[in-house]
Amino acid sequence: MNISLLFFALGVALMVWCLLISQLQTKPWLEKGLIEENGAVSLPASRVGLWVFLAVVTSLFGLFAVVYNMRAEFSDWRPLPEPGLLWFNTGMLILGSIVLQRARKDSEKNNLSSLKWSLATGSLLTIVFLFGQLLAWKNLAGLGYFFSTNPADAFFYVLTGLHGIHLVGGLCFLVLACIKAWGNIDRYNIKEKAQLNLRIQLCSVYWHYLLLIWLVLFSLLLST
Amino acid sequence: MAFVALADRDDDAHSHDPDTFITKYIWSQDHKVIAIQYAITAISVGLVALVLSLLFRLQLGFPDSFSLVDPTEYYQYVTMHGMIMVVYLLTALFLGGFGNYLIPLMCGSRDMVFPYLNMLSFWVYLLSVIVLMASFFVPGGPTGAGWTLYPPQAISEGTPGVDGGILLMILSLAIFIVAFTMGGLNYVTTVLQARARGMTLMRMPLAIWGIFVATILGLLAFPALLVAAIMMMLDHVVGTSFFMPEMLSMGTANEYGGGSPILFQHLFWFFGHPEVYIVALPAFGIVSDVLSVHARKNIFGYRMMVWAIVAIGALSFVVWAHHMYVSGMNPYFGFFFATTTLIIAVPTALKVYNWILTLWRGDLHLTVPMLFAIGFIFTFIHGGLTGLFLGNVTVDLPLSDTYFVIGHFHMVMGVSPVLVVFAAIYHWFPKITGRMFHSGLGKAHFWLTLLGTYSIYLPMHYLGILGLPRRYFAYGDTDFIPESAHAMNAGITIAALLVAAAQCLFFINVIWSLTKGKKAEANPWRAASLEWQTPDTPPKHGNWGAELPQVYRWPYDYSVPGASEDFIPQNVPDAYASTKDDK
Numbered sequence: 066m067n068i069s070l071l072f073f074a075l076g077v078a079l080m081v082w083c084l085l086i087s088q089l090q091t092k093p094w095l096e097k098g099l100i101e102e103n104g105a106v107s108l109p110a111s112r113v114g115l116w117v118f119l120a121v122v123t124s125l126f127g128l129f130a131v132v133y134n135m136r137a138e139f140s141d142w143r144p145l146p147e148p149g150l151l152w153f154n155t156g157m158l159i160l161g162s163i164v165l166q167r168a169r170k171d172s173e174k175n176n177l178s179s180l181k182w183s184l185a186t187g188s189l190l191t192i193v194f195l196f197g198q199l200l201a202w203k204n205l206a207g208l209g210y211f212f213s214t215n216p217a218d219a220f221f222y223v224l225t226g227l228h229g230i231h232l233v234g235g236l237c238f239l240v241l242a243c244i245k246a247w248g249n250i251d252r253y254n255i256k257e258k259a260q261l262n263l264r265i266q267l268c269s270v271y272w273h274y275l276l277l278i279w280l281v282l283f284s285l286l287l288s289t
Numbered sequence: 290m291a292f293v294a295l296a297d298r299d300d301d302a303h304s305h306d307p308d309t310f311i312t313k314y315i316w317s318q319d320h321k322v323i324a325i326q327y328a329i330t331a332i333s334v335g336l337v338a339l340v341l342s343l344l345f346r347l348q349l350g351f352p353d354s355f356s357l358v359d360p361t362e363y364y365q366y367v368t369m370h371g372m373i374m375v376v377y378l379l380t381a382l383f384l385g386g387f388g389n390y391l392i393p394l395m396c397g398s399r400d401m402v403f404p405y406l407n408m409l410s411f412w413v414y415l416l417s418v419i420v421l422m423a424s425f426f427v428p429g430g431p432t433g434a435g436w437t438l439y440p441p442q443a444i445s446e447g448t449p450g451v452d453g454g455i456l457l458m459i460l461s462l463a464i465f466i467v468a469f470t471m472g473g474l475n476y477v478t479t480v481l482q483a484r485a486r487g488m489t490l491m492r493m494p495l496a497i498w499g500i501f502v503a504t505i506l507g508l509l510a511f512p513a514l515l516v517a518a519i520m521m522m523l524d525h526v527v528g529t530s531f532f533m534p535e536m537l538s539m540g541t542a543n544e545y546g547g548g549s550p551i552l553f554q555h556l557f558w559f560f561g562h563p564e565v566y567i568v569a570l571p572a573f574g575i576v577s578d579v580l581s582v583h584a585r586k587n588i589f590g591y592r593m594m595v596w597a598i599v600a601i602g603a604l605s606f607v608v609w610a611h612h613m614y615v616s617g618m619n620p621y622f623g624f625f626f627a628t629t630t631l632i633i634a635v636p637t638a639l640k641v642y643n644w645i646l647t648l649w650r651g652d653l654h655l656t657v658p659m660l661f662a663i664g665f666i667f668t669f670i671h672g673g674l675t676g677l678f679l680g681n682v683t684v685d686l687p688l689s690d691t692y693f694v695i696g697h698f699h700m701v702m703g704v705s706p707v708l709v710v711f712a713a714i715y716h717w718f719p720k721i722t723g724r725m726f727h728s729g730l731g732k733a734h735f736w737l738t739l740l741g742t743y744s745i746y747l748p749m750h751y752l753g754i755l756g757l758p759r760r761y762f763a764y765g766d767t768d769f770i771p772e773s774a775h776a777m778n779a780g781i782t783i784a785a786l787l788v789a790a791a792q793c794l795f796f797i798n799v800i801w802s803l804t805k806g807k808k809a810e811a812n813p814w815r816a817a818s819l820e821w822q823t824p825d826t827p828p829k830h831g832n833w834g835a836e837l838p839q840v841y842r843w844p845y846d847y848s849v850p851g852a853s854e855d856f857i858p859q860n861v862p863d864a865y866a867s868t869k870d871d872k
Contacts, residue, residue, distance in 0.1 A: 077509070077603060077606070078603070089490075089491065089592065089595060089596065089599075091489070091491045091592075092592065093489070093491045093492050093591060093592075093842075093843035094587065094591065094843055094845070096842075096843075097841060097842050097863050098487075098841055098842075098862070098863065099486065099487040099839055099840070099841055099862075100487055100489050100492075101486070101487075108482070110402040110403070110478050110479075110482040110483065111402075111403075113478050113481055113482055114402065114403060114474050114475075114478045117473075117474050117477050117478060117508065118470075118474055120508065120509065121470055121473075121474075121508045121509070121512060124508070124509045124510075124512040124513075125512035125515060125516065128512055128513050128516045128556070128559070129516055132516060132520070132531075132552060132556065135549070135552055135555075136531065136549065136552060139547055139549065140547070141530075141546060141547030212523070212527045212528075212529055213527055213528040213529050213530075216529060216530055216531060216547070216548070219523060219527075219529040219530075219531065223519065223520075223523070227519075
């Protein structure tokens with residue numbers, strides 16, 4: 066618990082540091098005239114918005130991880146056998162992340178035909194991952210590990226479910242981008258292309274982050 | 290890539306131009322309309338909570354004369370009063386209401402960066418309020434578990450509202466968190482990305498600093514409540530044992546086993562303590578601005594004030610267990626949390642000194658908003674000092690769960706923020722509505738509210754030291770409670786009724802002023818910050834007309850030597866400000 070708290074505090078401190086430290090030194094009552102800013106503010110707003118959202122997601126999963134560890138110390142904790150299928154699913158998610166990174170490069174280099182296929186493959190891999198997770202649930206339930214059998218089981222369902230929901234939310238945006246790319250990207254003007262490019266960038270960041278969260282969750286589930 | 294202010298980019302900000310009644314006032318994406326929607330909803334639901342408090346106060350003050358509530362309803366009303374006031378009124382009003390209204394105007398942008406998300410945020414918030422209110426009408430009524438919703442009691446047979454009420458409460462909180470997250474993303478991103486040219490972070494008014502840091506706290510702390518809500522919901526509905534221990538309930542063993550109620554308390558207060566500052570920081574910021582404007586003096590120690598806001602925000606995450614000294618946790622925890630709690634008093638006291646030093650030798654204009662702001666300093670000092678008592682483990686143990694605690698937190702996070710809410714409403718009323726309010730009614734409202742709330746909560750400290758426990762329906766004949774305590778309880782109830790009645794003055798004032806009030810000038814308080822420099826009053830959609838403002842100075846240039854007036858607005862370059870010197 067203490068380690069997670071430490072990480073949490075470090076994260077917050079780092080954020081505050083990056084944002085403020087250079088600015089907090091100034092003496093605004095002495096400075097007159099127009100001050101031009103640069104640096105952090107040059108990012109598109111939606112990108113900053115995504116990172117703020119990822120901070121919220123981190124807080125949510127971080128707290129779940131803390132609670133998981135605290136609850137696992139109780140004597141009634143009976144760990145469940147993680148299905149081997151989860152390894153396959155993890156592979157799918159890693160591949161999905163790689164493919165989306167490729168899509169991002171394709172989009173930046175204006176490599177349209179490759180972009181279409183990367184987006185489609187990325188969506189497909191994610192859907193395979195989600196179905197794999199559902200299958201894992203079914204397997205576990207078949208073996209008699211239900212929600213209310215043991216807190217370890219309940220945590221398994223809650224954590225994988227919550228992660229899945231976040232991925233489904235991202236998938237909506239990815240599929241939208243995919244449909245746009247397959248539709249009439251060849252006729253897009255520069256502004257529309259820039260919008261699609263930004264959307265793909267955001268998707269890839271989100272996918273990498275959810276992959277990271279999944280890896281942490283998976284190791285957490287394996288560790289008990 | 291060079292910095293391009295939001296409104297200078299390809300015109301996304303104008304894509305939601307309102308043209309029909311519905312897009313203008315109902316499905317509006319304009320931050321000002323959304324702010325008013327938030328404020329009206331929050332104040333309405335707050336009135337419900339106020340009426341609930343009167344009902345149970347009548348029971349407490351005159352246990353034998355009234356039979357308005359039975360013990361079940363008493364617990365339900367106490368619970369709903371607390372939850373509504375803290376979350377659905379104060380959080381929503383400060384961030385959804387004032388945050389929405391002030392951030393774009395004070396930062397010099399046309400709107401929030403994600404207007405559609407902003408609109409969605411309000412409607413989801415409204416949904417959460419409706420779900421909460423629905424719990425009054427389900428069989429068994431709303432939950433009576435106390436606003437902290439501690440398990441196992443909250444979801445055990447025999448607690449009021451265990452059938453539907455607690456589920457609706459949890460559901461409503463979860464929906465509220467979704468709404469808050471959507472709004473919060475907007476507030477943080479707008480402050481970071483959409484400020485006008487020249488508006489550096491250290492040129493932002495303290496109101497924006499308070500709202501900004503409070504929003505970050507909310508974004509990081511509300512997930513703890515969500516985690517707790519999800520797990521408690523599962524305990525109740527599916528029968529998991531996250532929090533629920535094995536125990537005898539009404540004579541029979543329940544089907545749970547091994548859960549930890551303390552775990553819930555940790556989660557709840559990991560949210561709950563930052564929540565105090567989610568309410569307090571915007572209040573700190575707003576009160577700083579109001580004091581500075583009406584004292585015609587720059588805020589004392591601006592940079593220190595910003596540091597204090599950030600420090601309080603960071604520290605608020607490491608004090609939560611001071612709410613749990615009597616929960617049976619490891620005593621070393623208590624030692625640690627008592628220390629951090631006392632440390633957080635340092636930046637807080639610093640802010641109080643700075644407010645007082647801002648007033649010192651200022652040119653005080655005792656307008657209605659100024660009165661409320663000064664009133665806040667008094668109530669906040671009283672509430673803060675009793676916090677030092679409760680922050681110490683050994684002093685807290687005997688005072689825990691007594692009226693001392695009630696007096697403390699109502700003073701520090703009930704009365705104080707509400708006084709700031711009124712200060713803010715009176716202060717920005719001319720800008721929001723384009724009309725002046727009635728000053729005499731406002732002053733009557735202030736004095737009745739300030740003196741009334743003091744006569745409610747000061748006696749409660751005494752009752753607490755006598756040992757009067759909180760959350761009791763009636764005290765009956767108990768040896769350690771003297772007759773005078775009962776008389777005092779009756780007095781508190783009368784004061785509460787008077788304060789509630791005094792709020793009518795406020796609503797009469799608002800309604801009267803909206804129709805008959807004097808037309809307001811663009812800048813009636815002669816304030817320097819950006820929201821008073823809009824071309825229209827009230828500001829139109831897009832806020833700034835054809836051109837965005839540029840910012841040349843900080844927002845506290847009052848009584849500047851050599852300047853032609855006693856204030857220089859933020860968007861005035863030096864050349865125009867010091868005409869007196871040139872002559």
